[in-house]
Amino acid sequence: MLREITLGQYYPANSVLHSLDPRVKLFGTLVYIITLFSFDNVPLFAMILIALIGVIKLSKVPFSFMVKGLRSIIMLLVIAGLFNMFLTPGITLVELGPLKITDVGLINAIKMTSRMVMLIIGTSVMTLTTTPNQLTAGLEKSLGFLSKFGAAINVDFHVHDIAMIMSIALRFIPVLIEETDKIMKAQMARGADFETGGLVKKATNMVPLLVPLFVSAFRRATDLAYAMEARCYNGGEGRTKMRPLTYTSLDQRAYICLFMYIILFYAVKAVL
Amino acid sequence: MNDNILIMDHVSYKYSPDTAYEVKALDDVSLTIKKGEFIGIIGHTGSGKSTLVQHLNGLMRATEGHIYFNGQDIYDKDYDIRSLRTQVGMVFQYPEHQLFETTVFKDVQFGPKNQGLDEKEQIKRAYEALTLVKLPDEFYLASPFELSGGQKRRAAIAGVIAMKPSVLILDEPTAGLDPRGRDEILGLISDMHEKRGDTVILVSHSMEDVANYVDRIIVMDNGRPAYDGAPKDVFSHYKELEKMGLAAPQVTYVMNDLKAQGFDVDTSATTVEEAKEEILKMLGR
Ligand SMILES: Nc1ncnc2c1ncn2[C@@H]1O[C@H](COP(=O)(O)OP(=O)(O)OP(=O)(O)O)[C@@H](O)[C@H]1O
Ligand SMILES: [Mg+2]
Numbered sequence: 001m002l003r004e005i006t007l008g009q010y011y012p013a014n015s016v017l018h019s020l021d022p023r024v025k026l027f028g029t030l031v032y033i034i035t036l037f038s039f040d041n042v043p044l045f046a047m048i049l050i051a052l053i054g055v056i057k058l059s060k061v062p063f064s065f066m067v068k069g070l071r072s073i074i075m076l077l078v079i080a081g082l083f084n085m086f087l088t089p090g091i092t093l094v095e096l097g098p099l100k101i102t103d104v105g106l107i108n109a110i111k112m113t114s115r116m117v118m119l120i121i122g123t124s125v126m127t128l129t130t131t132p133n134q135l136t137a138g139l140e141k142s143l144g145f146l147s148k149f150g151a152a153i154n155v156d157f158h159v160h161d162i163a164m165i166m167s168i169a170l171r172f173i174p175v176l177i178e179e180t181d182k183i184m185k186a187q188m189a190r191g192a193d194f195e196t197g198g199l200v201k202k203a204t205n206m207v208p209l210l211v212p213l214f215v216s217a218f219r220r221a222t223d224l225a226y227a228m229e230a231r232c233y234n235g236g237e238g239r240t241k242m243r244p245l246t247y248t249s250l251d252q253r254a255y256i257c258l259f260m261y262i263i264l265f266y267a268v269k270a271v272l
Numbered sequence: 273m274n275d276n277i278l279i280m281d282h283v284s285y286k287y288s289p290d291t292a293y294e295v296k297a298l299d300d301v302s303l304t305i306k307k308g309e310f311i312g313i314i315g316h317t318g319s320g321k322s323t324l325v326q327h328l329n330g331l332m333r334a335t336e337g338h339i340y341f342n343g344q345d346i347y348d349k350d351y352d353i354r355s356l357r358t359q360v361g362m363v364f365q366y367p368e369h370q371l372f373e374t375t376v377f378k379d380v381q382f383g384p385k386n387q388g389l390d391e392k393e394q395i396k397r398a399y400e401a402l403t404l405v406k407l408p409d410e411f412y413l414a415s416p417f418e419l420s421g422g423q424k425r426r427a428a429i430a431g432v433i434a435m436k437p438s439v440l441i442l443d444e445p446t447a448g449l450d451p452r453g454r455d456e457i458l459g460l461i462s463d464m465h466e467k468r469g470d471t472v473i474l475v476s477h478s479m480e481d482v483a484n485y486v487d488r489i490i491v492m493d494n495g496r497p498a499y500d501g502a503p504k505d506v507f508s509h510y511k512e513l514e515k516m517g518l519a520a521p522q523v524t525y526v527m528n529d530l531k532a533q534g535f536d537v538d539t540s541a542t543t544v545e546e547a548k549e550e551i552l553k554m555l556g557r
Contacts, residue, residue: 012292062291185331186370189362190431191354191386208382211372215417 009174010131015060017129021251022138028258029126035265036115036122041272044265045114051261052122059129066124070117077113084109132170136163141245160236168224176217183212276343277439277471278305278328278360283337285323285495297323298334299495305439305473310465312482312503313475315492316517321475322365324492325441328473329360358387361437365444367428371416376427377402379416383435401434402427405460422453429457433464439471440464446481458485479521483507483542491518504540523547 012018017025032051039045056063070077090102127135140163150157184194187208194205285298297320305311315321326332327339330346330353339346346356364370373379380398389397402412405426411419416427425445433440442461446454462485465472476482482489482503489506491499493516499506507513510520510528520542527539527547537554541547 065291182364183370185326186362186364186367187382188331189329189357189364190370190383191358191435192382193354193386208370208372212369216369 009127011061011065011128013060013129015058015129016250017055017059017125019250020129020254021245021247022130022134023142023245023247024251024254024258025126025130026135026138026142028254029123031258031262032122033119035262036118038269040269043272044268047265047268048118052118052125055125056121059125061125061128065128066121069120069124073116073120077116080116081109081113084112132167136167136170137241137245139163139166160239164236172220175220176213179216180209180213183209183216275307276304277307277341279303279340280327281338281340283327283334283339285327285332286335289335297495298327300337301495301497303490303497303500305471307438307471308469309471309488310462310486311471311473312486312489313473313492314477314479314482314489314518317477319492319516320495321492322443323495325362325443325473325475328439328441329357329362331357331362358383358435359437360439360441361432361435363429363432363440363442363445365447367432367445368416368421368424370428370431371424374415375413376407376416376419377412379427380430380434383431387435397434397436398430401430404433404464405430406456422449422456425449425453425457426460429460437470439473441473441475443475444477445474446476446478454481461485479507479519483521491516503542507542508540 032048035044035048039048056066085101085105085108086099088102088105088108090104092100092102093106094101130138140159143157143159143163146157147159150159188194192205192208194202194209197205280301280303283298283301284296287293287295287297301324313321313324323332327334330339333347341356341360344351346353371379373382377398380401381394384394384397402409407423407426407430411423411427416424419427429442429445440461445457445461449457458481461472461474464470474482474486487502489499489501489503490497491506491513498512498516499509507520507524510524513520523541523544523546524539527537527541527550530537530551531539535554537550541550
């Protein structure tokens with residue numbers, strides 16, 4: 001059950017997307033998100049959809065993995081969609097008692113839901129094909145200009161520290177999930193009940209799970225801090241990488257495709 | 273027939289089925305466990321020992337096969353799986369990580385409380401269990417987080433036996449303890465087995481531990497039971513065990529070497545005590 005959280009989970013496969021430089025993927029995701037929130041007609045929407053489908057095909061990750069991330073927010077989507085549908089003013093299409101569906105509302109609802117769904121699937125494609133380590137390395141490098149800029153105006157943006165914190169946090173997600181699973185089982189073996197009961201009862205039933213989980217998270221944090229200290233970690237300054245990021249011809253081709261996509265998108269947008 | 277307390281019938285289990293992460297952790301396992309047996313499960317890391325025992329109290333659900341407790345299929349729709357969990361007590365690897373209450377005593381009371389027993393009975397059970405694991409009474413009202421590793425382990429074990437399970441499963445109860453702590457915990461388990469006649473299943477890496485206490489050994493290899501029998505029968509396959517990354521107890525090697533050197537000894541001794549007697553007998557004393 002807990003293992004079904006896919007956000008931030010890597011799916012190993014041997015695909016073009018997996019071997020791309022993380023910076024390309026980050027940039028691509030950014031472009032994708034911007035276009036996703038700026039389309040305003042059907043041809044543009046179709047274009048984004050085709051691009052997404054193409055990328056999914058390229059990734060070799062089973063589609064079911066990407067949809068898993070949707071499951072947790074499905075209620076949110078439905079509620080937001082319904083609100084949009086019923087509460088937007090416009091020309092009434094259908095009347096259900098006090099509620100009316102308007103044309104603008106219907107279009108808004110469809111637009112909003114498809115945007116959210118495609119946003120989640122699109123970002124899942126990136127996290128599923130990029131290991132957390134690559135991701136933070138890419139982020140650190142892409143944001144490197146910030147530290148140079150910061151040095152010029154005497155502000156420290158802590159780019160390295162933030163990237164380090166992120167990679168540790170990402171690294172610990174599966175560890176904590178596993179730990180939760182273990183403690184949950186141990187308490188269930190003592191007759192604990194995490195499923196039945198009302199909201200208050202459910203919340204109090206969580207205590208036997210949460211206390212050991214926090215204790216273990218703090219223990220791990222301390223251990224990790226000592227281990228880093230013992231290896232003379234002292235921040236990003238002068239630190240080199242074992243595998244520095246370098247662009248290959250594959251990455252160049254990917255960038256060309258991305259720029260073509262951007263040009264095409266805005267050309268179509270300007271024309272229509 | 274009636275004394276088979278647990279039966280596993282062609283049980284298989286896969287982690288993350290149908291994905292790139294698929295692992296077949298149990299592969300068509302069939303076992304019967306009799307009431308009152310003291311069983312040791314050994315096997316190298318990742319051979320499926322923990323997965324196997326977690327099936328026995330319904331914490332994990334087999335992808336294939338059936339499990340029967342006292343003759344009833346635990347996967348039946350109307351089977352009360354929570355009551356099964358209190359009857360088949362399970363002490364996990366590093367059980368001290370499950371402590372959460374403000375005092376040791378309250379923590380041990382947690383299991384009986386979940387069983388729906390009244391306050392008086394809960395206290396009685398907790399007291400009995402803590403006495404049984406020989407935790408000094410000055411710790412009863414201490415916070416469980418203030419105890420030492422070995423004391424925490426005892427408190428956690430007490431938390432499970434306070435439910436009075438008829439089958440007690442312990443997954444590497446001695447991991448990370450010093451030799452003395454290890455002997456004390458194992459002695460305690462074996463005492464409980466003798467006094468209360470419970471069925472005990474002990475998962476362990478250490479051949480010595482297992483050889484000294486149990487009367488039946490199951491060797492797991494790649495998700496299947498490879499050997500199943502009395503310690504001396506299982507350890508007579510010590511060459512095959514080595515191929516699985518395991519080893520027989522030291523004395524098995526000593527006795528086999530003695531035999532190879534031409535001394536007339538019986539190589540089936542598995543504990544130091546038995547070996548001593550065998551050697552003395554051979555020397556004619
Ligand atoms: N939560 C999990 N998800 C996926 N695979 C798992 C999980 N837990 C265990 N496995 C795999 O299942 C197999 C059996 O694991 P199991 O924990 O039962 O081994 P074990 O015999 O108890 O090992 P150990 O002696 O290290 O405790 C291993 O190959 C392991 O990698
Ligand atoms: Mg194990």
